[in-house]
Amino acid sequence: xxxxxxxxxxxxxxxATLNFGFFLGDMSDPELHNSYELFAAVVVNLIATVLKFGxxxxxxxxxxxxxxxxxxQLIAAALVWTYGSExxxxxxxxxxxxxxxxxxxxxxxxxxxxxxxLVVETVSFQRR
Amino acid sequence: xxSPVSSQTSNLPVVETRRxxxxxxxxxxxxxxxxxxLIGIFALSTVGLTLVPGEDPxxxxxxxSIFEAFYFMAYTASTIGFGELPxxxxxxxxxxxxxxxxxxxxxxxxxxxxxxxxxxDRAFRAALARRHFVNKVRHLGEPFLVLVGYGNATRSLARSxxxxxxxxxxxxxxxxxxxxxxxxxxxADSPALLGNARDTEVxxxxxxxxxxxxxxxxxxxDDDTNLDVAMTVGLLRPGLPVIARTSSRDIADRMELFGAxxxxxxxxxxxxxxxxxxxxxxxxxxxxxxxxxxxxxLPPRRDPLPTGRWVVSGDxxxxxxxxxxxxxxxxxxxxxxxxxxxxxxxxxxxGDLDAEHLQGAVAFVAATESDMTNxxxxxTAQQMNPDLFLVALQNRASNARLYExxxxxxxxxxxxxxxxxxxxxxxxxxxxxxxxRVPHMGEEWSDAMVERLVSAGGDGAPDLxxxxxxxxxxxxxxxxxxxxxxxxxxxxxxxxxxxxxxxIVPLVHVRDEEGTIAPEPELLLEPGDVLLLAAPASARRTxxxxxxHPSTAAYVVEDRVVPSSWVWRxxxxxxx
Numbered sequence: 099x100x101x102x103x104x105x106x107x108x109x110x111x112x113x114a115t116l117n118f119g120f121f122l123g124d125m126s127d128p129e130l131h132n133s134y135e136l137f138a139a140v141v142v143n144l145i146a147t148v149l150k151f152g153x154x155x156x157x158x159x160x161x162x163x164x165x166x167x168x169x170x171q172l173i174a175a176a177l178v179w180t181y182g183s184e185x186x187x188x189x190x191x192x193x194x195x196x197x198x199x200x201x202x203x204x205x206x207x208x209x210x211x212x213x214x215x216l217v218v219e220t221v222s223f224q225r226r
Numbered sequence: 227x228x229s230p231v232s233s234q235t236s237n238l239p240v241v242e243t244r245r246x247x248x249x250x251x252x253x254x255x256x257x258x259x260x261x262x263x264l265i266g267i268f269a270l271s272t273v274g275l276t277l278v279p280g281e282d283p284x285x286x287x288x289x290x291s292i293f294e295a296f297y298f299m300a301y302t303a304s305t306i307g308f309g310e311l312p313x314x315x316x317x318x319x320x321x322x323x324x325x326x327x328x329x330x331x332x333x334x335x336x337x338x339x340x341x342x343x344x345x346x347d348r349a350f351r352a353a354l355a356r357r358h359f360v361n362k363v364r365h366l367g368e369p370f371l372v373l374v375g376y377g378n379a380t381r382s383l384a385r386s387x388x389x390x391x392x393x394x395x396x397x398x399x400x401x402x403x404x405x406x407x408x409x410x411x412x413x414a415d416s417p418a419l420l421g422n423a424r425d426t427e428v429x430x431x432x433x434x435x436x437x438x439x440x441x442x443x444x445x446x447x448d449d450d451t452n453l454d455v456a457m458t459v460g461l462l463r464p465g466l467p468v469i470a471r472t473s474s475r476d477i478a479d480r481m482e483l484f485g486a487x488x489x490x491x492x493x494x495x496x497x498x499x500x501x502x503x504x505x506x507x508x509x510x511x512x513x514x515x516x517x518x519x520x521x522x523x524l525p526p527r528r529d530p531l532p533t534g535r536w537v538v539s540g541d542x543x544x545x546x547x548x549x550x551x552x553x554x555x556x557x558x559x560x561x562x563x564x565x566x567x568x569x570x571x572x573x574x575x576x577g578d579l580d581a582e583h584l585q586g587a588v589a590f591v592a593a594t595e596s597d598m599t600n601x602x603x604x605x606t607a608q609q610m611n612p613d614l615f616l617v618a619l620q621n622r623a624s625n626a627r628l629y630e631x632x633x634x635x636x637x638x639x640x641x642x643x644x645x646x647x648x649x650x651x652x653x654x655x656x657x658x659x660x661x662x663r664v665p666h667m668g669e670e671w672s673d674a675m676v677e678r679l680v681s682a683g684g685d686g687a688p689d690l691x692x693x694x695x696x697x698x699x700x701x702x703x704x705x706x707x708x709x710x711x712x713x714x715x716x717x718x719x720x721x722x723x724x725x726x727x728x729x730i731v732p733l734v735h736v737r738d739e740e741g742t743i744a745p746e747p748e749l750l751l752e753p754g755d756v757l758l759l760a761a762p763a764s765a766r767r768t769x770x771x772x773x774x775h776p777s778t779a780a781y782v783v784e785d786r787v788v789p790s791s792w793v794w795r796x797x798x799x800x801x802x
Contacts, residue, residue: 134273137292141269148262152255180293 109146110216113168114209116142121206125199126192133179136202140176143169143205146212157219164212171205252353256344260337267333268303271326272296278322282313298323303330355420356431362417363433368393371652372432372439374423374455375446376403378623379471379641381410383443386519386649388412397423397432424454426462434459434466441467441652445490445644449477460484469648473544473595490647492640493544496593496619497551499638502665504531504555508672509664515676516657516760517646521686524676528636532615534588537562539603540619548593560587581610589615597625604632654690656734656758659741667743675731675744679760682729688760690733693773695755702772702779707753712783714757715747719782721772728765734758 116139123130147165150158175198182194275295282288290298294312301308302323315323344350370393373380380396384407387394396407396418407418421428423444433439444455452470459468461484468486472478478489503510511527518525538549539562549561560583584590590607592600600618607614617636620629629637650657664672679688693699695707706712714735720726735745736756742749745757759769771778780788789795 133292134276137269137273141265144265145262148258148265151258151261152251152253154251180291183291184293 106149107216107220109142109149110165110209110212113139113143113146113165114206114213117168117172117202117206117209121199121202123199126196128190128192128195131195131199136172136176136179136198139202139205140169140172143172143209157215161212161215164208164215168205168208168212171201171208175199175201175205252350253341253344257337257340260333260340264333264337267326267329268296268299271299271303271322271329274322274326275299275319278316278319280313280316280319288313299326299330302327303334305331352420359417359419360431362415363395363431363436366393366395366433366436366438369438369440370394370433370436372397372429372434372442374398374442374444375448375451376400376407376418377445377447377641379445379644380443381406382641383445383645383648384412384416385410386645387652388414388416389519389521390653392652395419395433397421397428399423424451424458426458429455429458430462434462439463439466441469443648443652444468444470445648446471449474453477453481456481456486457484460486469651471644475543488648488651490644492643493619494547495643495647496638496640497548499643500531500548500591500617500636501551501555503528503636504533504552504557505665506669506672508669508676509667512672512676512679513661513664514646515679515687516661516690517650518687519649520689524680524685524687531636532588533557535560535586536589536591537583537587537607538591538593539607540591540593544593544595548591584611584614587611587614589617591617591619593617593619595619595621597621597628601625601628601632604629604634608633654692654758656692656736656741656756657690659736660734660743660758663743671744678731682731682765683760683762686762688731689763689766690758690760691766692756692758693769695751695753695757697753700773702774702776703783704753705776706779706783707751710750710752712751713747714745714749714751716783717751717772718747718769719772721768721778721782724782724785728761728768730759730761730765730769732757733760 116135120131120135120139143165147162147169150162150165153159153161178194178201179190179198182190182198186194272292272295275298276290276292278289280288280290290312298311303326310319371387373384373394373396376384376396376398384394384396391414393414394416396404396416398404398418399420399422401420404418404420407416419428419432421431423429423432423446429442434442442455442459444452446452449472452472456468456470457480459466464485467488468481469488469490470481470486471490471492472481473491473493475491478491481489499510502513507528507530511525514525515522535558536552537560538545538552540548545561549559552559562583584607590604590611592603592607594600594603597620600620604616604618608616615636616632616634618629618632618634618638620626620634620637620639623639623641626637626639650661682688695703697704700707703712703717714732715727718728718730718732720728732745733743734757735742735749736758737752737754759766761769772782773779777788780786789798
């Protein structure tokens with residue numbers, strides 16, 4: 099067992115699950131989406147991105163790309179949330195919340211691709 | 227599937243080279259841990275700060291939002307410190323912030339420290355330098371040479387090439403020498419690669435497979451390296467000129483087998499130079515001058531070498547060859563030391579030299595490959611017969627002063643010989659038609675030629691350049707060329723006043739691959755002829771006018787003033 103692989107798999111999976119958890123629930127209802135969960139998703143996604151730095155294989159490059167997409171989408175979601183709750187006069191309304199959740203939905207797609215890549219990599223490694 | 231077209235059009239081999247993007251990858255890889263630590267610390271302190279209870283000035287409970295906490299941590303951790311926002315903190319919050327500050331500062335120190343130590347890492351710097359080099363070579367837009375090794379010979383070759391405006395790339399496996407390339411401050415940007423030229427990949431990186439590469443010059447002191455380079459290039463790019471140095475016949479044969487276009491053997495050349503000097507000091511002077519870098523002063527003419535009995539003392543094979551060379555010139559030669567065919571040792575022994583040999587001899591040649599042995603031989607010979615003319619093969623440039631104080635009359639540095647030789651070949655292939663014939667032309671001819679060159683361009687070695695009298699290089703004179711009325715002397719008249727001739731000395735005229743040296747002024751030129759000319763740079767520019775503009779050419783050739791614009795020509799009813 100390779101500890102590096104464990105840590106890598108852990109963060110990739112955790113990024114996807116946190117993202118999924120935040121995405122669950124009615125899109126426009128702020129009550130159903132926890133800000134700490136979004137924060138955790140951003141942080142874990144950033145860590146997963148850094149873990150993918152410096153891999154010169156083809157699959158490593160795609161890994162990095164998906165993680166960058168997910169991180170950017172989640173950071174965008176966090177920015178929209180901050181704008182809604184701190185700047186906008188109307189406060190956190192349903193429209194803003196829907197934007198946040200749909201952005202995190204996009205990130206979720208990228209995270210799913212990441213997990214698929216992880217599985218593909220693992221399976222093809224065992225075949226050899 | 228391979229298409230026949232592509233295999234015909236591109237004869238450049240595809241050499242797989244690892245794209246040296248290692249630099250940035252290495253940074254990313256090594257910075258993983260520090261960056262994750264930083265992210266972790268930030269996340270922990272931010273979340274912690276939102277959880278710690280605080281209150282506003284009215285005493286109502288108030289917790290920081292994630293954004294406010296992140297903002298606070300961002301400026302606190304980077305030691306900017308705007309104060310406690312939005313309200314003064316409670317003791318509980320301050321307690322947490324204290325902990326966070328220590329964590330964050332440690333995290334930053336760790337990250338920045340890692341980055342700095344990475345910058346000083348040898349492997350990292352080497353990777354960066356290599357990447358830089360490859361980029362430079364890839365974007366070279368002009369023809370360039372690959373110089374292998376950066377020893378004395380290559381260095382002075384590089385300086386001359388730079389003066390001639392040629393581009394080159396240097397490969398050497400010695401770090402100090404590579405650093406030396408930068409210190410030597412060439413006019414053109416000269417990329418230098420640290421690496422062993424015997425490695426095919428290194429040669430490919432250095433540009434041997436680059437379409438603009440016009441040749442490879444391997445002048446290292448190590449025959450094996452030179453041979454490897456010649457073979458590698460011969461296999462990678464058949465037909466690419468390779469100039470390689472060796473002092474062994476055997477290796478020279480192998481180099482030629484792999485298509486090395488020129489093999490330079492400094493020891494052979496030593497013999498050649500002695501022969502030329504014996505025949506005609508003026509020819510020798512002319513040849514050395516023409517092969518030195520542009521602007522070098524005219525070397526002094528040497529006195530004729532003494533004829534009589536010579537004594538040669540040298541290492542086995544070389545001593546024998548030199549002896550044969552000299553005997554071929556009709557000189558009586560005694561070979562001392564190293565010449566015993568059955569001797570196991572090639573070097574000269576202490577007892578080899580005796581007074582008997584040196585009595586009545588006129589000259590003594592010390593030609594071993596060790597400077598110390600040479601100096602010792604010279605001193606011994608001088609003691610036995612003080613009137614001897616002393617000739618020495620000087621191996622290291624740094625020992626030149628020792629030879630000088632030993633009273634050597636004629637010394638030659640192999641490095642110097644090589645540079646002259648290689649330079650002549652690289653600068654002008656036509657010059658190689660000229661030089662070998664000079665010794666056969668005799669003393670008077672050479673003397674007159676030196677006089678002509680000096681009166682044309684002064685004491686500095688003239689610029690040598692070739693012109694091809696075709697549509698591309700000489701569009702201005704095509705009209706007269708095709709009529710067959712253009713003589714060489716007409717072409718070389720001054721466009722400012724055609725009664726004067728330009729200060730240009732024609733050295734070689736080539737027609738249908740047949741070269742004539744020092745062509746007559748009355749020679750009728752034909753389209754496609756090639757001329758090798760020697761002149762100062764100003765005359766070169768003036769001649770370029772004649773070659774390019776038909777109206778200038780009309781004045782120079784026929785003494786007619788032809789308007790240069792089409793309209794005016796029609797108005798004045800003149801034509802070319």
